[in-house]
Amino acid sequence: MKYLIATSLSVLALLFVVVNVSAHNGWVEINTPIVEKGQKAYTELYFGNHSDQHTSYRIDRKWGIQDTKVIVKTPSEKEHDMTSDFYYMGEVSEVDDDRAGLNNFYNGSFKTDEDGIYTVTAKGDFKYGDQEEARVRTAKAFVAASETPTIEGVEEMTGYEQPVTSDRAEIVPMFNPVVTTPGEFITAQLILNGEPVEDEDVSVIRRSDSADIQLETDLNGKFGWEAGEADYYLIRAELEDEGVEYEATMTFVVQEKND
Numbered sequence: 229m230k231y232l233i234a235t236s237l238s239v240l241a242l243l244f245v246v247v248n249v250s251a252h253n254g255w256v257e258i259n260t261p262i263v264e265k266g267q268k269a270y271t272e273l274y275f276g277n278h279s280d281q282h283t284s285y286r287i288d289r290k291w292g293i294q295d296t297k298v299i300v301k302t303p304s305e306k307e308h309d310m311t312s313d314f315y316y317m318g319e320v321s322e323v324d325d326d327r328a329g330l331n332n333f334y335n336g337s338f339k340t341d342e343d344g345i346y347t348v349t350a351k352g353d354f355k356y357g358d359q360e361e362a363r364v365r366t367a368k369a370f371v372a373a374s375e376t377p378t379i380e381g382v383e384e385m386t387g388y389e390q391p392v393t394s395d396r397a398e399i400v401p402m403f404n405p406v407v408t409t410p411g412e413f414i415t416a417q418l419i420l421n422g423e424p425v426e427d428e429d430v431s432v433i434r435r436s437d438s439a440d441i442q443l444e445t446d447l448n449g450k451f452g453w454e455a456g457e458a459d460y461y462l463i464r465a466e467l468e469d470e471g472v473e474y475e476a477t478m479t480f481v482v483q484e485k486n487d
């Protein structure tokens with residue numbers, strides 16, 4: 229009986245978490261998680277997540293690119309600012325006023341020239357709709373470059389577990405985000421100003437159908453779950469600290485298991 233009560237309480241808590249989330253998020257995607265060294269990596273900036281009580285993968289509106297910096301960290305920890313490379317994929321007002329600036333995304337690319345994992349971080353501190361204050365957004369994605377661009381060729385690579393910010397909210401994967409396969413138990417950490425954030429809601433949203441799972445960070449800011457089917461996934465957390473709204477997102481790909 230005690231067990232039953234505990235179970236129904238946790239179901240209630242979960243429902244509360246779902247309706248409590250209330251804003252749109254920005255995220256970065258990498259077109260292909262593993263590329264041959266010397267080839268380009270293609271990236272997109274998306275903004276959305278409106279339907280299904282804000283756990284959807286759908287695009288809604290667009291990034292505020294004017295208040296954004298996109299930084300690529302190379303395997304040897306050099307940083308490149310690629311912000312000016314992004315191109316808006318929707319129509320612009322010079323062409324068609326009615327359709328200008330509607331729900332759409334930005335794309336950009338960079339050339340890989342080292343073996344290892346590249347981290348792409350978009351810092352987008354912009355307002356949308358009638359928000360009065362800009363939200364502080366950190367969106368991350370990863371791509372591995374290798375002369376042998378296969379899962380086996382890149383599975384020993386590291387670097388993804390290094391935080392890239394010290395004064396923002398950020399999701400740090402504790403699993404190699406380019407080689408995960410279905411059913412693996414994976415863990416990530418939510419940090420703010422370099423410190424773990426406990427008791428915070430986190431969602432993991434699947435791209436093909438917007439199916440989501442709800443998690444909560446532990447004392448060390450960590451949260452873990454079983455990787456779903458091969459697909460593209462978005463991890464999202466939103467928090468407030470001293471009157472500032474923060475948002476941290478990360479995308480990664482679950483790969484098919486090789487036989």
Ligand SMILES: [Cu+2]
Pocket residue numbers: 250251252277278279282
């Ligand atoms: Cu909305």
